[in-house]
Amino acid sequence: MKKSCIAMLLAGGQGSRLYALTQDVAKPSVPFGGKYRIIDFPLSNCANSGIDTVGVLTQYKPLQLNSYIGTGQPWDLDVSDGGVYILPPYLGAHEQGSWFTGTANAIYQNIAFIDNYNPDNVLILSGDHIYKMDYADMLREHLESNAALTIAVQQVSLEEATRMGIMSVGEDGAICEFEEKPKHPKSDLASMGIYVFNWKMLRRYLIEDEADPNSSKDFGKNIIPKMLANGEKLWPYRFKGYWRDVGTITSLWDANMDMLSTTLINLYDPSWPIASRSPVLPPHYAGENAEIIHSIVTEGCEIDGHVENSVLSASVKVGAGAKVLYSVLMPGVTVEPGAVVEYAIIGEGTKIGAGAHIGSEPDGSEGWGVATCGPNIEIRPDATVAPGAMIYNGEEV
Amino acid sequence: MRDYHGIIFAYHDEPALRELTAHRTAASLPFCGRYRLIDFALSSLRNAGILDVGVIMQRDYQSLLDHIGSGKAWDMSRSTRGLRMLPPFGLPQYHTGDYTGTMEALLAVSSYIGNIDENNVILMLGNLCANLDLDAAIRAHEASGADATAICADHELPSTHSSYVLGEDGLVSRMEMFRVGASEGHPSLEAYIFRKDKLLALMDACERRNLHRFHRDAVPFFLEQGGKMAVYVHPGYARIIRTAEGYVEASRDMLVPENRRQVFPADRPVRTKEHEGVSTYYGENSSSRRSLVADNCIIDGDLRDSTIFSGVKIGKGSTLEDCIIMRGCTIGENVTLKHVIADKACSFSDGTVLIGSEKLPTLVPKNSKI
Numbered sequence: 001m002k003k004s005c006i007a008m009l010l011a012g013g014q015g016s017r018l019y020a021l022t023q024d025v026a027k028p029s030v031p032f033g034g035k036y037r038i039i040d041f042p043l044s045n046c047a048n049s050g051i052d053t054v055g056v057l058t059q060y061k062p063l064q065l066n067s068y069i070g071t072g073q074p075w076d077l078d079v080s081d082g083g084v085y086i087l088p089p090y091l092g093a094h095e096q097g098s099w100f101t102g103t104a105n106a107i108y109q110n111i112a113f114i115d116n117y118n119p120d121n122v123l124i125l126s127g128d129h130i131y132k133m134d135y136a137d138m139l140r141e142h143l144e145s146n147a148a149l150t151i152a153v154q155q156v157s158l159e160e161a162t163r164m165g166i167m168s169v170g171e172d173g174a175i176c177e178f179e180e181k182p183k184h185p186k187s188d189l190a191s192m193g194i195y196v197f198n199w200k201m202l203r204r205y206l207i208e209d210e211a212d213p214n215s216s217k218d219f220g221k222n223i224i225p226k227m228l229a230n231g232e233k234l235w236p237y238r239f240k241g242y243w244r245d246v247g248t249i250t251s252l253w254d255a256n257m258d259m260l261s262t263t264l265i266n267l268y269d270p271s272w273p274i275a276s277r278s279p280v281l282p283p284h285y286a287g288e289n290a291e292i293i294h295s296i297v298t299e300g301c302e303i304d305g306h307v308e309n310s311v312l313s314a315s316v317k318v319g320a321g322a323k324v325l326y327s328v329l330m331p332g333v334t335v336e337p338g339a340v341v342e343y344a345i346i347g348e349g350t351k352i353g354a355g356a357h358i359g360s361e362p363d364g365s366e367g368w369g370v371a372t373c374g375p376n377i378e379i380r381p382d383a384t385v386a387p388g389a390m391i392y393n394g395e396e397v
Numbered sequence: 398m399r400d401y402h403g404i405i406f407a408y409h410d411e412p413a414l415r416e417l418t419a420h421r422t423a424a425s426l427p428f429c430g431r432y433r434l435i436d437f438a439l440s441s442l443r444n445a446g447i448l449d450v451g452v453i454m455q456r457d458y459q460s461l462l463d464h465i466g467s468g469k470a471w472d473m474s475r476s477t478r479g480l481r482m483l484p485p486f487g488l489p490q491y492h493t494g495d496y497t498g499t500m501e502a503l504l505a506v507s508s509y510i511g512n513i514d515e516n517n518v519i520l521m522l523g524n525l526c527a528n529l530d531l532d533a534a535i536r537a538h539e540a541s542g543a544d545a546t547a548i549c550a551d552h553e554l555p556s557t558h559s560s561y562v563l564g565e566d567g568l569v570s571r572m573e574m575f576r577v578g579a580s581e582g583h584p585s586l587e588a589y590i591f592r593k594d595k596l597l598a599l600m601d602a603c604e605r606r607n608l609h610r611f612h613r614d615a616v617p618f619f620l621e622q623g624g625k626m627a628v629y630v631h632p633g634y635a636r637i638i639r640t641a642e643g644y645v646e647a648s649r650d651m652l653v654p655e656n657r658r659q660v661f662p663a664d665r666p667v668r669t670k671e672h673e674g675v676s677t678y679y680g681e682n683s684s685s686r687r688s689l690v691a692d693n694c695i696i697d698g699d700l701r702d703s704t705i706f707s708g709v710k711i712g713k714g715s716t717l718e719d720c721i722i723m724r725g726c727t728i729g730e731n732v733t734l735k736h737v738i739a740d741k742a743c744s745f746s747d748g749t750v751l752i753g754s755e756k757l758p759t760l761v762p763k764n765s766k767i
Contacts, residue, residue, distance in 0.1 A: 034676030035692065074671075260678075267675040268695060274675065280470075280668050282661045283430030283692075284677065285654070286685035286700070293683060298676040299431075299692050302654070312676075 003082070003119040005139050005196070007051050008110070009042055010103055011127035012059030017248045020374030020392035021347055026058065027247070028127030029065045031313050031330040031348065033259040033267070034296040036276045037068060038246060040075075041132070042125045043084070044274040047075045049135035051123065053082035055113055057106045059089055059099060074277040087113060102217030108206040114199065122202060124195040124219065130255050131243035132265065132272050133194070138237045142196040147235035149201070149227060151175065152194035154239050161185035165193075165220050167236055175234035178224055189236060192243055195219065201232065241265075249390070253345055253370045256311045256328045259296060281314055289320045298331075305335065319354070327359070330375070343387060347375030355382040363387075401535060401590070402515040403442040403450035407435055407461055407523035408495075408502055413640035416760045417740070421460040423638060424452075424523025427723050427741070429651045429660075430691040430704050433464050434638055435523040436669045437660075443471040444665040445531035447519065449478045451509055453502050455485055455495065470670050483509055499611035500603045507600060510593070518596055520589045526647050527586060527635035528660050528667060534629040538590045541627035543568060545619070546590040549583035551630050556637040559585040559612045561628050569626040572616050583628050585612070586635055595624065633659035645738070645758055648704055648721050652687055672707050682713050698728070712747070719755065737761060 011028040021030050028039035039056075046054050054077060058065055065086075072084035087110050091097040100106035107114075107124065114122060121142065123135055133152070142150035153167055161182070168187040170176035177186065205223050209215050215222045228234060242265040244255040258264045267274060281300030286292060291306045300315035305322035312318075316329045319337035328345045335341055336354040344359035352358060356379045359371030369388030373379060377393060389396055407424035414423055424435040435452075442450055450473055454461055461482075467473075468480030485496075485505045496502040499520075503510065510518065519531065529548060538546035547561050547569065562582035564570030573580045591599075599619050608614035620626065634656045636647045650656045661667055677690055680697035688700040691707040698715035705711075706723045712730035721738045722728070729747035736753035740763040745751070749767050753759030761767065 035674070262678070262695075268678070268693070278671075280431075280666060280671060282657060282667075283689040283705070285652075285657070286688050286690065287654075288687060290684075290686055292679045292685055294681050295679050296676045297679065297690070 003053055003117045005051060005121040005123055006053040006114065006117050006119045007046050007123040007125055008107055009054055009056045009125045009127055010106060011039060011056050011065060012100055012106060013128065014060045018252065020372050020390050021345070023374060023392060024061060025064045026061050029068055032130065033256060034298045034311050034313055035278055036274060038130065039065070039127050040274055040276045041130050042127060043075045043077065045133050045135060047077055048272050051135055052077060052079050053117055054084045055087045055110060056084060057087050057100065057110065062088060068277055070277065074275045085113070103219045104206060104209055104223050105217035108210050111203060111206065119199050122197050122199045124197065126193045128247055129193070129243060129245055132241060133239060139196055141237050142235065145235040146233065148198050148232040150196040150235045150237050152192040152239050153189040153236045154192055154243055155188050156190045158185055158188060161188055161190060165191035167191060169236055175228070175236055178228055180220055192239060249345065249370055249372055253328060257326070259311060260294060260309060278314060344371040344373065346373045349376040351378045353379050353381035353383065356380065356384070358385045360387045399446050400515045401447050401517045401519055402513045403447050403519050403521065405435065405438045405450065405452045405521050405523050406499060406502060407452050408455035409524060410457055411639050414644060415641050416762045417641060417644060420457060420763060422454065422457055422523065425461040425464055426524065426638065426644065427706060428526065429648065430689045430706050432667060432669045434526060435461070436667050437526055437528060438521040438523055439471045440667045441529040441531050442519065443473065443668060445535065447531065448473050448475060449513065449515065451481045451483045451506065453483045453506055464670055466670065470668050498609035500600065500615050501609045503600050504604055511597060513593065516593050518591045518593050520591065522587050522637060524638045525586060525588065525635065526638055527631060528662060528665055529588065529631055530665065534590060537629045538627060543625040543627035544592050544595040545624065546627045546629050548586045548588040548629050548631055550586055550635045551632050554584040554635065556639050556643050557584050557587060561585060563628060569620065569628060572620065574612060583630060586631060587637060641760065642757060651704065652689060652702060674707060719758070743767070
């Protein structure tokens with residue numbers, strides 16, 4: 001079955017900067033924004049853009065991700081001539097094959113999968129971005145510009161530009177220069193890590209790059225510079241909507257807080273639904289003493305305390321007299337009566353004992369940061385977790 | 398595979414439910430923020446591993462079909478057997494109008510029942526609000542050696558009209574029928590486990606004698622003929638929803654945490670059709686007390702003692718007290734609603750005031766614009 005475009009989603013990253021939250025799960029399956037996991041965003045974007053064949057490349061701690069994606073039914077990706085496929089690394093005859101050694105190598109190892117669909121183009125996505133994008137529009141621009149590769153770019157401040165892959169654009173509108181984390185950025189167009197490749201072209205570059213012993217088999221470091229050096233046409237697709245990389249505790253917390261502003265990204269827009277696989281739970285219950293202000297609350301929650309400026313996933317319990325402020329509570333978190341959680345991220349299933357105090361509001365000091373408690377731990381009653389601290393398995397890390 | 402087959406009666410339109418069942422049957426009545434009443438019967442069967450189920454329906458079943466779909470939400474979409482929707486197909490030519498009783502409804506699908514593989518049948522109402530532990534009921538039924546087991550409530554039940562009195566042998570000695578008030582014995586939840594051969598024989602005997610009603614005719618006949626019936630008492634919350642008042646009461650009951658624990662135990666989840674959606678968003682001016690709120694809502698007003706279904710928007714300055722607001726309603730700013738049931742997709746413009754009575758809330762029909 002020939003396809004115009006299929007998507008390959010890079011979901012194997014360890015997410016080491018989220019440490020406590022990714023000890024047992026891959027970054028794309030970290031809960032986000034109440035009802036979601038991070039991977040819901042690219043998967044839903046694919047379904048909404050009419051891309052019905054998605055390969056999900058997994059490597060690090062894939063168990064939860066595998067069962068979460070399942071048949072792809074929540075995203076309507078359970079179709080008979082395509083669908084969503086989990087692609088772990090594998091060994092072939094004569095033990096050929098290995099762990100994915102880089103983003104390009106991960107795609108290289110799945111050339112046979114892509115060839116099955118004989119697509120004209122391949123869309124490469126990351127599993128750690130929060131955004132709503134119509135990939136069909138990007139594909140249209142890619143075809144119109146007749147480019148070998150189209151890269152989604154976003155305008156950023158010059159300060160942010162020093163931390164990102166920056167594109168310079170020539171007079172013809174095509175990309176003429178690409179710099180990874182430049183000290184003195186020549187442009188403010190940053191790569192969003194979303195690529196549409198002409199498949200025949202990419203296939204050739206992947207095979208060449210694989211043979212190069214000096215390559216680190218990475219799109220940003222190797223494939224794109226090589227294509228640019230060879231004079232291939234690289235086209236920027238300018239994206240103006242909301243887009244966040246959630247690879248660090250601070251950016252994950254920030255993006256969750258952004259969900260409280262309906263003007264930054266509107267999740268309630270029925271024309272572009274973000275779907276998720278969620279257990280069927282009763283509606284959330286606000287009890288006798290509940291105060292819920294400017295927050296997101298999900299099914300199965302039982303709230304009897306004060307919740308303000310916070311994002312609560314499914315089945316969170318907040319006891320009477322407890323306070324949850326500017327915090328992200330992942331599924332099944334319990335905050336016992338009288339506990340205070342502020343400026344914090346609490347992992348799945350963790351229990352905050354009565355009277356404990358997690359995090360504090362910003363005081364302008366150097367060491368301040370969002371406090372993080374890993375999943376499935378118990379914070380003792382009346383214990384204190386300092387701002388910026390990260391607790392995993394009962395120990396500070 | 399379990400040797401039990403589920404039959405759910407979903408044909409009742411219960412006139413006492415008034416406008417609530419104008420376009421649907423009692424079984425497809427929305428309940429507790431995100432469910433339909435039939436979810437309880439389907440989930441009770443599913444949680445006991447009973448995936449072969451027939452749903453008897455007769456009319457106004459569009460919303461029921463839409464809700465149940467292929468039965469996937471209850472894992473009843475199987476490659477062989479699974480869920481079957483049963484419109485009337487076995488009735489004699491001269492029959493028109495509503496089923497006059499459960500026996501007639503069973504006769505209408507008698508060829509289906511005759512063909513099922515399992516040797517036992519579980520009969521349940523689609524409008525029973527209870528999370529039955531059918532595993533336990535089946536164990537008790539098998540231990541009793543009886544031909545049938547009546548599943549009963551452990552408390553007085555205003556919505557049932559029959560109860561079972563046990564004899565010294567622990568089996569049913571007689572059935573009581575009553576209109577209102579308390580009665581002797583165990584109040585019936587109108588759910589039964591039957592040996593299939595005994596049920597088919599009873600259906601046959603009732604047809605020959607022109608007996609249509611299950612409790613008034615068939616059960617007394619079955620007991621008279623020496624049929625052995627045991628009783629299994631369901632511990633926990635149960636209501637049969639037959640009237641608008643009963644619906645309001647059961648909805649209020651769900652605001653009490655202890656009742657919810659009995660109806661939604663973690664080990665026997667109530668499954669329902671999944672609606673895509675997002676968490677609920679509370680604005681700067683919101684508050685919510687003693688209320689149940691489903692996902693996908695935007696709340697910027699005050700809620701008290703209310704049930705809010707998915708996809709409801711409530712504007713700034715609005716206050717709701719003792720209300721049931723169904724899916725997709727839009728409530729503008731500075732609206733006051735008290736003792737109101739708004740059916741699906743109603744809208745209330747800014748400043749509207751609507752106050753019903755506590756005993757019988759005001760019913761606002763589907764798609765109303767106020």
